[in-house]
Amino acid sequence: MINKVYINGDIYDANDAKVSIFDRGYLFSDGVYELIPYFDSKPFLMEEHYLRLQRSLEMIELENPYNKDKWFANIEKLLKSCHFENYYLYIQVTRGMPRNFDDNIYREHAATKDYQTCISMFYSKINSLKNKKTLSTKAITMEDKRWMQCDIKSVSLLYNSYAKTIAHKKGAYEAILVRDGYVTEGCSSNVFIIKDNIIYTSPESNLILPGVTRLFVINDVIKDNGYNIRFESFSEDEMLNADEIFITNSTQGILPITHVNDKLVKNNNNSKISQKLQEIFISKIS
DSSP states (O other): OOOEEEETTEEEEGGGOOOOTTOHHHHHOOEEEEEEEEETTEESSHHHHHHHHHHHHHHTTOOOSSOHHHHHHHHHHHHTTOOOSSEEEEEEEEEEEESOOTTOOOOOSSOOSOEEEEEEEEEEEOOOGGGOTTOOEEEEEEEOOSOSOTTSOBSOOHHHHHHHHHHHHTTOSEEEEEETTEEEEETTBEEEEEETTEEEEOOOSTTSOOOHHHHHIIIIIIGGGTOEEEEOOOBHHHHHTOSEEEEEETTTEEEEEEEETTEEOTTGGGOHHHHHHHHHHHHHHO
16 A cells, blocks of 8 residues: 655655655755654644644744645545554645746755745554553764754754664664753653652753653643653753653653663663653553
8 A cells, every 4th residue: 555645735646746856845954844643543732733833934934835724624635545543644844946947046045036835744654652661762872963943843854864873773762962061852852861759851942842742741741640840951961870761752752761872771670750651641642
């Protein structure tokens, strides 16, 4: 079965979907995206993902091509062909390509022309989280060399992809990024540590993406269940000496970290809080 792809109002077989080589998303990574998980065929935090998409578009001064009703209608149009129970929906909006090439300039850094915005969407199968109650993983640390506007969900993911590749080559799932000695976030996740039964995570800033799952975990999993959380920056050394570490993202939910740079996390064999939070999260989306 070939998955379907949405491009500017039309549905294509994945093998037939095409975007212009002159699209600014291709030439300059001039665009933003969202990734929305569906668990048991139900979207997880759709409204919150839509609002973040709107925010990212505003931050790069790109007008939202659709209102919310049209977005949801087109998503439904695409997903009529989806027969998976657990999958993610990928949405990308780029500035597109010039409507006219009257001056024969095909690649210009400044976005000064009249552009045809490009909207593309596709879906892909993911595993159910119901079987992940005891799942944990490894991470490495790397210097955070990204640009200073990490709160935009930009399609420009060169360093994220590079660091993630290095992590996988070293047998780890995630690379946790460190800037000036302090942990910012993972390549595709937000980072939490636990010390003396207190949970810490970096405060929102331009250096981290405001994770949709992160906020759900903070409000609906941590606070609603009486756990103490502080929004404070923490150093790499403080993370390495934490009692527990876990990360969050849309497709993995809550994922405890057992090793960092091949060293055991302090309470790896007794990660009671992380595992309990993981169980609560799974119960809330089931």
